[in-house]
Amino acid sequence: MHVQIVLFDGFDPLDVIAPYEVLYAGGMFSDAAVSVELVSAEGPRDVVSGTGGLPLRATAALDPAQADLVLVPGAAGRLGGPDEVPEQDGDAEQGQQDASIPVLLGRTLTTELPGLLKKAMNDPEVTVATVCGGSLILGLAGLLEGRHATTHHLGMDTLEATGVHAVRARVVDDGDLVSGAGVTSGLDLALHLLEREVGPRIAHAVEELFAYERRGTVWRPQGPVPVDV
Structure with missing residues (x-):
């Protein structure tokens, strides 16, 4: 399983x-x-994060044809007000550190990323995973309508507004779309993917290595619907 994590x-x-x-x-x-690499829509480059300007190096271009799994993270920045909407035509030269999370997420829509993610979503051989606000990027790009997904609890209303069946769970497995909720859910999401794609023994060995146990039940659109109690 080759994984490309998007910066x-x-x-x-x-x-x-x-x-x-x-x-x-x-x-x-x-x-x-399992192999994993950091990529960007633009190709190899240093990509500046929204946390103190910390950079990471993308070593290749995002290419869904070369990936079995594409993972999309969220953004880090000011939370933004409740009425602030994602900016889709902002000044690309503006620094990351004074921008809000909705603005940073919206700026991705002006790049090549949505088109590449659409290719990944349309390929039945590729699983797309998201952490935190990563599902909002796909939702705002119109790629998740009718699907089940989760995101950070502060973004649930926005996710629902894009036509997604928003689920309040730590990890949501909707087949070729797997999403994680808050920031630390990336641990649980990755362990679930290891168990699902490689096997529970490998996932358990990694859990032991990191002295971390997954939290919560992975939500899937299966089984009876719970009744109101």
């Missing part, structure tokens, strides 16, 4: 590093059955 200007580092380490460790324990 964009203003990304949240923990949304990237947590699943990167889990998946990389999964590759070690599975004799390289």
